[in-house]
Amino acid sequence: MKTIDVPVREQVSAQTQEIFDKLNKKMGRVPNLYATIGYSDNALKGILDFEDAFSHGAFTPKEREAVNLVVSQVNNCSYCLAAHSMLAGLKGFSSEEIMQIRKGLSVNTKLQVVLQLAKSIVENKGAAKPVLKEAFFDAGYNEAALIELIGLITVRTFTNYVYALTDIPVDFPAVPALS
Template identity: 30%
Template sequence: MTSRLPLVSATDTPAASRALLDAVHGAFGATPNMFRAVANSPAALQAMWGFFGALGGGTIPAKLGEQIAVAVADRNACEYCLAAHTALGRKAGASAAEMSAAQAGESADPATAAALRFALKLVEQRGQVGDADVASLRAAGFDDGQIVEILAHVALNLFTNYVNVAFAVPVDFPGVKLRAAG
Protein backbone atom coordinates (compact mmCIF):
# COMPACT_ATOMS: atom_id res chain seq x y z
CA MET A 1 0.00 0.00 0.00
CA THR A 2 1.23 3.50 -0.82
CA SER A 3 0.49 6.38 1.48
CA ARG A 4 -1.78 9.09 0.09
CA LEU A 5 0.61 11.67 1.56
CA PRO A 6 4.39 11.63 1.42
CA LEU A 7 6.13 10.09 4.41
CA VAL A 8 8.76 12.71 5.09
CA SER A 9 12.34 11.66 5.66
CA ALA A 10 15.22 13.29 7.46
CA THR A 11 16.17 15.12 4.26
CA ASP A 12 12.75 16.53 3.38
CA THR A 13 11.20 17.17 6.79
CA PRO A 14 9.83 20.70 7.17
CA ALA A 15 12.23 22.62 9.40
CA ALA A 16 9.53 23.19 12.01
CA SER A 17 8.98 19.40 12.28
CA ARG A 18 12.61 18.31 12.65
CA ALA A 19 12.99 18.64 16.42
CA LEU A 20 9.68 16.90 17.04
CA LEU A 21 10.55 14.04 14.68
CA ASP A 22 13.89 13.72 16.49
CA ALA A 23 11.94 13.40 19.77
CA VAL A 24 9.63 10.78 18.21
CA HIS A 25 12.65 8.86 16.92
CA GLY A 26 14.24 9.00 20.36
CA ALA A 27 11.09 7.67 22.02
CA PHE A 28 10.55 4.79 19.57
CA GLY A 29 14.10 4.09 18.36
CA ALA A 30 12.71 4.71 14.86
CA THR A 31 10.29 7.15 13.28
CA PRO A 32 6.93 5.41 12.77
CA ASN A 33 5.27 6.07 9.43
CA MET A 34 2.28 7.78 11.07
CA PHE A 35 4.50 10.54 12.44
CA ARG A 36 6.28 10.82 9.08
CA ALA A 37 2.89 11.45 7.43
CA VAL A 38 1.73 13.94 10.06
CA ALA A 39 5.08 15.78 9.87
CA ASN A 40 3.89 17.28 6.58
CA SER A 41 2.18 19.77 8.92
CA PRO A 42 4.38 21.02 11.77
CA ALA A 43 1.25 22.24 13.60
CA ALA A 44 -0.47 18.84 13.37
CA LEU A 45 2.71 17.04 14.44
CA GLN A 46 3.09 19.37 17.42
CA ALA A 47 -0.55 18.78 18.37
CA MET A 48 -0.27 14.99 18.09
CA TRP A 49 3.06 14.65 19.89
CA GLY A 50 1.93 17.07 22.60
CA PHE A 51 -1.29 15.08 23.05
CA PHE A 52 0.68 11.84 23.47
CA GLY A 53 3.04 13.52 25.94
CA ALA A 54 0.28 15.09 27.99
CA LEU A 55 -1.67 11.83 28.33
CA GLY A 56 1.54 9.94 29.08
CA GLY A 57 1.82 12.15 32.17
CA GLY A 58 -1.80 11.58 33.20
CA THR A 59 -3.25 9.33 35.86
CA ILE A 60 -4.68 6.66 33.55
CA PRO A 61 -2.12 3.82 33.50
CA ALA A 62 -0.32 3.22 30.19
CA LYS A 63 -1.77 -0.30 29.97
CA LEU A 64 -5.34 1.03 30.14
CA GLY A 65 -4.53 3.73 27.59
CA GLU A 66 -3.29 1.06 25.18
CA GLN A 67 -6.35 -1.11 25.82
CA ILE A 68 -8.59 1.84 24.98
CA ALA A 69 -6.49 2.47 21.86
CA VAL A 70 -6.92 -1.06 20.48
CA ALA A 71 -10.67 -1.05 21.15
CA VAL A 72 -11.07 2.27 19.31
CA ALA A 73 -8.72 1.17 16.50
CA ASP A 74 -10.63 -2.03 15.92
CA ARG A 75 -13.97 -0.19 15.93
CA ASN A 76 -12.59 2.27 13.34
CA ALA A 77 -10.90 -0.47 11.27
CA CYS A 78 -7.50 1.17 11.73
CA GLU A 79 -4.96 -1.57 11.12
CA TYR A 80 -2.07 0.80 11.80
CA CYS A 81 -3.20 1.83 15.27
CA LEU A 82 -4.30 -1.71 16.14
CA ALA A 83 -0.81 -2.99 15.34
CA ALA A 84 1.03 -0.13 17.05
CA HIS A 85 -1.03 -0.12 20.23
CA THR A 86 -1.05 -3.90 20.55
CA ALA A 87 2.76 -3.75 20.59
CA LEU A 88 2.76 -0.78 22.98
CA GLY A 89 0.23 -2.50 25.23
CA ARG A 90 2.47 -5.53 25.50
CA LYS A 91 5.36 -3.21 26.48
CA ALA A 92 3.04 -1.64 29.09
CA GLY A 93 2.50 -5.03 30.72
CA ALA A 94 -0.66 -6.35 29.08
CA SER A 95 -0.76 -9.98 28.05
CA ALA A 96 -1.62 -11.01 24.50
CA ALA A 97 -4.97 -12.25 25.82
CA GLU A 98 -5.68 -8.92 27.55
CA MET A 99 -4.93 -6.99 24.36
CA SER A 100 -7.08 -9.34 22.28
CA ALA A 101 -9.96 -8.95 24.75
CA ALA A 102 -9.52 -5.16 24.73
CA GLN A 103 -9.68 -5.20 20.93
CA ALA A 104 -13.16 -6.69 21.39
CA GLY A 105 -13.98 -4.05 24.03
CA GLU A 106 -13.75 -6.57 26.85
CA SER A 107 -11.71 -7.16 30.00
CA ALA A 108 -11.84 -9.49 33.01
CA ASP A 109 -10.98 -6.45 35.16
CA PRO A 110 -14.25 -4.63 36.01
CA ALA A 111 -12.72 -1.13 35.92
CA THR A 112 -11.02 -1.75 32.59
CA ALA A 113 -14.24 -3.23 31.19
CA ALA A 114 -16.15 -0.11 32.29
CA ALA A 115 -13.57 2.18 30.66
CA LEU A 116 -13.69 0.19 27.42
CA ARG A 117 -17.51 0.22 27.32
CA PHE A 118 -17.47 3.99 27.82
CA ALA A 119 -14.76 4.51 25.18
CA LEU A 120 -16.64 2.49 22.60
CA LYS A 121 -19.92 4.20 23.40
CA LEU A 122 -18.20 7.55 22.82
CA VAL A 123 -17.02 6.33 19.41
CA GLU A 124 -20.23 4.63 18.36
CA GLN A 125 -22.52 7.43 19.52
CA ARG A 126 -20.20 10.32 18.62
CA GLY A 127 -19.91 11.52 22.20
CA GLN A 128 -23.63 11.28 22.92
CA VAL A 129 -23.40 9.62 26.33
CA GLY A 130 -25.63 10.16 29.33
CA ASP A 131 -25.54 10.54 33.10
CA ALA A 132 -25.65 6.78 33.63
CA ASP A 133 -22.56 6.29 31.44
CA VAL A 134 -20.50 8.69 33.52
CA ALA A 135 -21.96 7.25 36.74
CA SER A 136 -20.85 3.76 35.67
CA LEU A 137 -17.25 4.98 35.46
CA ARG A 138 -17.48 6.53 38.92
CA ALA A 139 -18.95 3.27 40.23
CA ALA A 140 -15.98 1.42 38.71
CA GLY A 141 -13.61 3.63 40.75
CA PHE A 142 -12.65 6.37 38.30
CA ASP A 143 -12.51 9.95 39.54
CA ASP A 144 -13.61 12.90 37.43
CA GLY A 145 -10.10 13.65 36.19
CA GLN A 146 -9.65 10.06 35.05
CA ILE A 147 -13.03 10.15 33.31
CA VAL A 148 -11.89 13.19 31.33
CA GLU A 149 -8.60 11.39 30.52
CA ILE A 150 -10.50 8.35 29.21
CA LEU A 151 -12.35 10.70 26.84
CA ALA A 152 -9.05 12.36 25.90
CA HIS A 153 -7.54 8.95 25.04
CA VAL A 154 -10.53 8.30 22.77
CA ALA A 155 -10.11 11.70 21.11
CA LEU A 156 -6.39 11.16 20.50
CA ASN A 157 -7.08 7.75 19.04
CA LEU A 158 -9.76 9.15 16.73
CA PHE A 159 -7.13 11.61 15.48
CA THR A 160 -4.54 8.89 14.87
CA ASN A 161 -7.08 6.43 13.41
CA TYR A 162 -8.32 9.02 10.95
CA VAL A 163 -4.78 9.98 9.92
CA ASN A 164 -3.84 6.39 9.21
CA VAL A 165 -7.06 5.34 7.51
CA ALA A 166 -7.60 8.52 5.47
CA PHE A 167 -4.00 8.72 4.29
CA ALA A 168 -3.45 4.94 3.90
CA VAL A 169 -0.32 5.05 6.03
CA PRO A 170 1.63 1.78 5.62
CA VAL A 171 1.78 -0.27 8.83
CA ASP A 172 5.31 -0.54 10.19
CA PHE A 173 4.52 -2.53 13.36
CA PRO A 174 3.84 -6.27 13.57
CA GLY A 175 0.39 -6.77 12.04
CA VAL A 176 -2.70 -7.63 14.08
CA LYS A 177 -5.88 -8.90 12.47
CA LEU A 178 -8.97 -6.73 12.79
CA ARG A 179 -11.98 -8.50 14.29
CA ALA A 180 -14.59 -9.58 11.78
CA ALA A 181 -17.44 -7.12 11.52
CA GLY A 182 -20.47 -8.49 13.17
Protein backbone atom coordinates in the same frame (compact mmCIF):
# COMPACT_ATOMS: atom_id res chain seq x y z
CA MET B 1 -6.84 10.11 -6.56
CA LYS B 2 -3.85 11.76 -4.92
CA THR B 3 -1.76 9.45 -2.79
CA ILE B 4 0.06 10.68 0.26
CA ASP B 5 3.54 9.33 0.70
CA VAL B 6 5.41 9.04 3.96
CA PRO B 7 7.85 11.97 3.85
CA VAL B 8 11.54 11.55 4.51
CA ARG B 9 13.39 13.97 6.75
CA GLU B 10 14.49 16.23 3.89
CA GLN B 11 10.88 16.73 2.75
CA VAL B 12 9.69 18.34 5.97
CA SER B 13 10.37 21.67 7.64
CA ALA B 14 13.28 22.35 9.97
CA GLN B 15 10.89 22.33 12.95
CA THR B 16 9.53 18.91 11.99
CA GLN B 17 13.09 17.65 11.40
CA GLU B 18 13.88 18.57 15.02
CA ILE B 19 10.83 16.62 16.18
CA PHE B 20 11.89 13.68 14.00
CA ASP B 21 15.32 13.78 15.66
CA LYS B 22 13.67 13.62 19.11
CA LEU B 23 11.46 10.73 18.01
CA ASN B 24 14.48 8.90 16.62
CA LYS B 25 16.30 9.36 19.90
CA LYS B 26 13.30 8.22 21.97
CA MET B 27 11.96 5.42 19.74
CA GLY B 28 14.87 4.50 17.51
CA ARG B 29 12.90 5.59 14.43
CA VAL B 30 10.06 7.76 13.23
CA PRO B 31 6.94 5.64 12.71
CA ASN B 32 5.24 6.21 9.36
CA LEU B 33 2.17 7.73 11.01
CA TYR B 34 4.15 10.39 12.86
CA ALA B 35 6.23 11.05 9.76
CA THR B 36 3.06 11.64 7.76
CA ILE B 37 1.58 13.90 10.43
CA GLY B 38 4.92 15.75 10.14
CA TYR B 39 3.76 17.36 6.91
CA SER B 40 2.31 19.84 9.41
CA ASP B 41 4.66 21.14 12.11
CA ASN B 42 1.70 22.24 14.18
CA ALA B 43 -0.15 18.93 13.91
CA LEU B 44 2.88 16.81 14.82
CA LYS B 45 3.90 19.00 17.73
CA GLY B 46 0.31 19.27 18.87
CA ILE B 47 -0.46 15.56 18.81
CA LEU B 48 2.79 14.65 20.56
CA ASP B 49 2.19 17.29 23.24
CA PHE B 50 -1.43 16.15 23.61
CA GLU B 51 -0.34 12.50 23.96
CA ASP B 52 2.29 13.49 26.51
CA ALA B 53 -0.22 15.51 28.54
CA PHE B 54 -2.26 12.36 29.16
CA SER B 55 0.73 10.19 30.07
CA HIS B 56 0.60 11.35 33.71
CA GLY B 57 -3.12 11.48 34.37
CA ALA B 58 -5.90 9.40 35.84
CA PHE B 59 -5.08 6.23 33.95
CA THR B 60 -2.14 3.84 34.19
CA PRO B 61 -0.01 3.10 31.11
CA LYS B 62 -1.81 -0.24 30.72
CA GLU B 63 -5.23 1.42 30.94
CA ARG B 64 -4.23 4.04 28.36
CA GLU B 65 -2.99 1.32 26.03
CA ALA B 66 -6.28 -0.55 26.46
CA VAL B 67 -8.22 2.61 25.55
CA ASN B 68 -5.98 3.03 22.48
CA LEU B 69 -6.84 -0.52 21.41
CA VAL B 70 -10.60 -0.32 21.82
CA VAL B 71 -10.79 3.10 20.11
CA SER B 72 -8.65 1.91 17.20
CA GLN B 73 -10.82 -1.21 16.89
CA VAL B 74 -14.05 0.78 16.74
CA ASN B 75 -12.46 3.13 14.19
CA ASN B 76 -11.10 0.12 12.25
CA CYS B 77 -7.55 1.50 12.11
CA SER B 78 -5.19 -1.33 11.23
CA TYR B 79 -2.15 0.93 11.69
CA CYS B 80 -3.00 1.89 15.28
CA LEU B 81 -4.19 -1.62 16.11
CA ALA B 82 -0.81 -2.98 15.03
CA ALA B 83 1.17 -0.32 16.90
CA HIS B 84 -0.90 -0.47 20.08
CA SER B 85 -1.10 -4.27 20.11
CA MET B 86 2.70 -4.32 20.12
CA LEU B 87 2.84 -1.66 22.85
CA ALA B 88 0.17 -3.45 24.91
CA GLY B 89 2.26 -6.60 24.77
CA LEU B 90 5.28 -4.65 25.96
CA LYS B 91 3.17 -3.35 28.86
CA GLY B 92 2.31 -6.89 29.96
CA PHE B 93 -0.95 -7.77 28.21
CA SER B 94 -1.13 -11.26 26.71
CA SER B 95 -2.28 -11.85 23.13
CA GLU B 96 -5.59 -13.16 24.46
CA GLU B 97 -6.09 -10.09 26.66
CA ILE B 98 -5.34 -7.81 23.70
CA MET B 99 -8.01 -9.54 21.61
CA GLN B 100 -10.54 -9.19 24.45
CA ILE B 101 -9.65 -5.53 25.03
CA ARG B 102 -10.26 -4.81 21.36
CA LYS B 103 -13.81 -6.09 21.95
CA GLY B 104 -14.15 -3.84 25.00
CA LEU B 105 -13.80 -6.72 27.44
CA SER B 106 -11.52 -7.36 30.39
CA VAL B 107 -11.50 -9.68 33.40
CA ASN B 108 -10.54 -6.59 35.39
CA THR B 109 -13.96 -5.10 36.12
CA LYS B 110 -12.67 -1.55 36.57
CA LEU B 111 -10.84 -1.68 33.22
CA GLN B 112 -13.92 -3.15 31.56
CA VAL B 113 -15.95 -0.15 32.74
CA VAL B 114 -13.40 2.19 31.10
CA LEU B 115 -13.34 0.14 27.90
CA GLN B 116 -17.12 -0.05 27.61
CA LEU B 117 -17.49 3.69 28.13
CA ALA B 118 -14.72 4.51 25.64
CA LYS B 119 -16.24 2.15 23.09
CA SER B 120 -19.68 3.70 23.55
CA ILE B 121 -18.31 7.24 23.26
CA VAL B 122 -16.66 6.41 19.92
CA GLU B 123 -19.54 4.34 18.54
CA ASN B 124 -22.07 7.03 19.43
CA LYS B 125 -20.00 10.08 18.43
CA GLY B 126 -19.75 11.28 22.02
CA ALA B 127 -23.27 10.41 23.13
CA ALA B 128 -22.32 7.44 25.31
CA LYS B 129 -24.92 5.29 26.95
CA PRO B 130 -25.82 6.98 30.27
CA VAL B 131 -25.62 3.67 32.16
CA LEU B 132 -21.95 3.36 31.16
CA LYS B 133 -21.17 6.86 32.39
CA GLU B 134 -22.84 6.03 35.70
CA ALA B 135 -20.84 2.79 35.93
CA PHE B 136 -17.66 4.80 35.35
CA PHE B 137 -18.41 7.06 38.31
CA ASP B 138 -19.57 4.08 40.41
CA ALA B 139 -16.19 2.44 39.72
CA GLY B 140 -14.51 5.33 41.53
CA TYR B 141 -13.59 7.59 38.64
CA ASN B 142 -14.30 11.31 38.83
CA GLU B 143 -15.02 14.17 36.43
CA ALA B 144 -11.32 14.75 35.74
CA ALA B 145 -10.92 11.11 34.70
CA LEU B 146 -13.91 11.41 32.37
CA ILE B 147 -12.39 14.46 30.69
CA GLU B 148 -9.05 12.65 30.37
CA LEU B 149 -10.78 9.63 28.85
CA ILE B 150 -12.33 11.93 26.24
CA GLY B 151 -8.84 13.35 25.61
CA LEU B 152 -7.37 9.87 25.12
CA ILE B 153 -10.16 9.04 22.69
CA THR B 154 -9.55 12.31 20.83
CA VAL B 155 -5.83 11.63 20.43
CA ARG B 156 -6.39 8.14 19.09
CA THR B 157 -9.25 9.14 16.83
CA PHE B 158 -7.01 11.82 15.30
CA THR B 159 -4.34 9.26 14.42
CA ASN B 160 -7.00 6.77 13.26
CA TYR B 161 -8.38 9.38 10.87
CA VAL B 162 -4.93 10.35 9.58
CA TYR B 163 -4.33 6.72 8.71
CA ALA B 164 -7.77 6.32 7.13
CA LEU B 165 -7.18 9.29 4.83
CA THR B 166 -3.58 8.50 3.92
CA ASP B 167 -3.47 4.70 3.89
CA ILE B 168 0.27 4.79 4.61
CA PRO B 169 2.22 1.55 5.04
CA VAL B 170 1.84 -0.09 8.45
CA ASP B 171 5.33 -0.43 9.91
CA PHE B 172 4.40 -2.68 12.85
CA PRO B 173 3.56 -6.40 12.89
CA ALA B 174 0.02 -6.99 11.63
CA VAL B 175 -2.65 -8.15 14.07
CA PRO B 176 -5.32 -10.78 13.54
CA ALA B 177 -8.88 -9.81 12.82
CA LEU B 178 -11.41 -10.21 15.61
CA SER B 179 -13.50 -13.34 15.49
